Amino acid sequence: SEQGVRLKVRVEEYPLIAKVNLIGNEEVKSKDLKLRLKLKPGYVLSPTLMNADRNTIRKGYLKKGYYQVQVDFIPHALKDGRVNLDIVIDEGDITRIQRIKFIGNKAFTDAELADVIASRTSSLVTWFTDRDVFDRKRFAADGQLLLQHYQNNGYLDVKIESTRLSMSEDKRHFDLTFAIDEGTQYRVSSLNLKGDIVPDEKTLLGLVSLEKGDIYSLQKLRESINAISERVGDEGYAFATVTPLFRRNMEKHVVDISFDIEKGHEVYVERIEISGNEKTDDSVVRRELKQSEAARYSASQINRSRKALNKSRLYKDVRFSFPRGSDPNKVKMKVDLEENKSGSFTFGMGYSQVEKVFFNAKISDNNILGHGYEGSLNGTFGAQTKNYTARITDPYFLGKNLRASLN
Template sequence: MRVHHLAALVLACCTPAAWALESFVVKDIRVEGIQRTEAGTVFSYLPVKVGDTLDDETAAAAIKALYATGFFKDVRLEADNGVLLVVVEERPAIAQITIVGAKEFEKDKLKEGLKQAGLAESRIFDRSLLEKAEQELKQQYLSRGKYGVKITTTTTPLDRNRVGINFNVDEGRTAKIRRINIVGNENFKEKELLDVMVLRTPGLLTWFTKEDQYSKQKLAADLESLRSFYLNRGYLEFNIESTQVSITADMQDIYITINIVEGNQYTVSDIKLAGDLLLPEEELRKLVKLAPGDVFAREKLTESVKLITDRLGDDGYAFANVNASPHLDPEKREVAFTFFIDPGRRVYVRRINITGNARTRDEVIRREMRQFEGGWYSTSKINQSKLRIDRLNYFTAVNVETPAVPDATDQIDVHVEVKEKATGAVMFGAGYSNMEGLILSGSVAQDNIFGTGKFVNLMVNTGRVNKTYSLSYTDPYFTSDGITGGFDIYKRVLNTSALSSVSTFNTDTTGGGVRLGIPLNENDSIMAGLGLENTKLDLGPNSPQRNIDFVNEFGRSTINIPATLSWRRDGRDSAIWTTSGTTQRVFLEAGLPGGDLTYYKVDYQLKWYFPLTSLFTLMLNGELGYGDGYNGKSLPFFKNFFAGGNTSVRGYNISSLGPRDANNRTLGGNKRVVGSIEILFPMPGMKNDRSVRLSAFLDGGTVFGPGGTRPELEGFRYSTGIAVTWISPMGPLKVSVAQPINNNPGDNLQRFQFQFGQQF
């Protein structure tokens, strides 16, 4: 007869003096009430085995263990002639989860969030988790400014002990910030202070940026920005006394009030250095950006501390501690600073660890390191190493950390973590012209073949204008000391009859060459090349006289020995997301004696990046080109400079600027001037996404040279517009929309241009 029940057992656990289980030896164990759960699963959690003695303590432990699994909502233990009966009632399983009314979020993402909270189809239903998930779901809507959201949850029993869960979401309208009041400002206008903040009232783009939606995190960041604004202007006693955030009864309008105390503006009275200086005091003082008489600025103080710390780090003191202690004189409104310097112990690098490079070989990254294992730690060498790895352009992110070695006071490790990107590309260029229609081009390239860092480019271009078949190979470390080696083999066919803007002629060039590059320092390198090529010419029926004169002098087939020499300087802070620095390039091409053509061309380009704010970068680009012949010969007309298109003056068709013939076709010229002013900034609402960048530009340029018969169509041309660069999952995409400013009726325009690449 079954004599023991759960109620009695619980009572026994709570009041052992009132009831006691008569212990017995378990001869067998049977499980009753299970539907989905396997009996073996119950046995695995049950802390009682056949042959054990069951008493009050072991029975309580058994019930507790089975409850802890979460599989059951009721557990009973019964005894029948030495047989232990485990009677359970299973919790229902979740058969389906439906979400109705959700528009702000994708339903799949909401379900993924519910799954992380423990609520998912096929899992055991737990009402406490349901309530938790409901609150988490509501919190997600509150973070989007939907304070009037209502979530109704229903559970429907189904057959075979299952339930269906339905979330009915009434999102309501998004609450907007209607007013931000700053109280206590005397020295600055409220508008100037509001411009410092991200949160704002509804405006032209706030529907996209969401900056008119309140967020506790955004407000905290804005308060810190407000504090920095005042501290950078000398207001050391600035304080935010309180903030009030209120919402109307209909949950639609939010009002924010910020109460501040500006205090007095302080100037710097004195700068002192104390502690273990190690370096000459004069050298350290040059690193301090604050000087007596200056209005205090926290950003200059922070920069000074960083410069001193980095300078000590260059000598191996990786854990140097620099503290600037202020001494305020409220009566004089002055502040003096003492920089206490504790260099700590000098440390060296034990090991350099590289992670994240599944495809790129370790050696490709290690050879860019300027910090070596076993050497004294150097901040500048670490930074230079990171920059060089970044410039490889094989990665979307490069992070460097320098943790201390456990149980060692004079050693650190360098952890280099990279995030690889696709370095192979099938590139497709396209543009649309009202006179030419769609223009296509393409190439196949691999910048990091087999992870070796070597570059291979196979171009097969079958466009109407250019047909190119070429193979290029470059080894950036042809020798171990960084000399670059490479070669090119090519066949280029140019058919200008398809270009209404260029004088008619055809060229068929076959050739090849070798290249060597020598690094001069961390930022400068030179490249020299020598080649041999054969060019066959075919003139159209309306070719200008200069083309005819060239064929009469040299014939329709020429041999050229082109020699090239270039110098490049790269001083950018990053190749992934450039905000400061410059790049310069000088390129010289000359046809050497021994060939039919003797000429030279020189091209110079300068790009300068200057950070205007943390988000906006000014980019200036200038290009100058000049060419001529020597030894009594002229510059071959097919070596002329051209301008116009998405790489020079946007808004005008490719190669459409400069001297024209009587048929309004471009001749090209021996002088080229191109420039642009561009403001780079992130996509609104995506300032932390480095895959998308917008720009507003002003382009200008032209080509000069002899032979033009339409002087009224020559001269500089200008355009303005906007452009976007997106490193999309499908490859890099560049789009520009330009409006010519001073175009003439005879100009060939191309307002919309784009370039797209499929990466692999």
């Protein structure tokens, strides 16, 4: 008309959800799935949320190896305009690894390399271990395991050129392929030190795990670097670095290895600070510390301290850090602890012809009053007999590393 066009817009709202039912999920608990879903009672049933939840459910199942999983949403209309939503999950079968192939390997057979990696093809054993179920993190780690294996056997320049993953059309099986460029196997022709040689060359070279004529090994190289770093650290150089340098002779298949040492500045431990010991007394922690306050930093003493604290079984986690102290040549030694639960209580009952029904109870604590004392009280009660046993142990009797027990 002359007045223009009249436009009518009809809006149809998405229904509200009254209830969500999960159907078909046997491998994943409903409560775990519902925590991650966006579709909940009181929310709008929209295609956007359905797609998001379909992807969420699929990702959860893919992590467990279910690549055939299918997800459908079935709404049931109610009289009040809301819907009950059924989320129907068809899990399918686990997608397992059928074949593992290696390309370019000459030094080691396929069987030898298959033993190196963590992934496995399906067998009777893997039905119990699930190592034949494809896992992306494990697949990525397999490449590193292959590199380490080659580098521990002299192949300094080995490369994993590619890793390929292919799935069968029915999504029941995976094939894994590793393409390897082995390079040359090297032997060690010489071992040298460069930079800050502390305390002396003979001492440091004596710590090197490799010898002239040996097949190069990454593991032994790392052991050597750690040993040199710790020994230089015992001289007070807390931040010493050791860098390996290689000079290859391609024709003779040998390599010269130099350890370049940068000692940094000498450091003293200004103060030891302990945290996280809510129950345990500071003195119980300090008696395990081999590093002293106001003393020169010692890497080996600190490692011994860490081992002693872990060996005591009083702590779930032990962490050391060394923030800067009052001047550049001083550090604080922070010991951050997470304590284990030290006490326990057990109760049981049994039956015998003599005692008929009898009861047993035991209370134990390996950190009594936070002083590190170990104690237990055990009792057995029956119709004919009553037995009581008590024990207390001081693992540091008279302040020395001497155990004394009283029963």
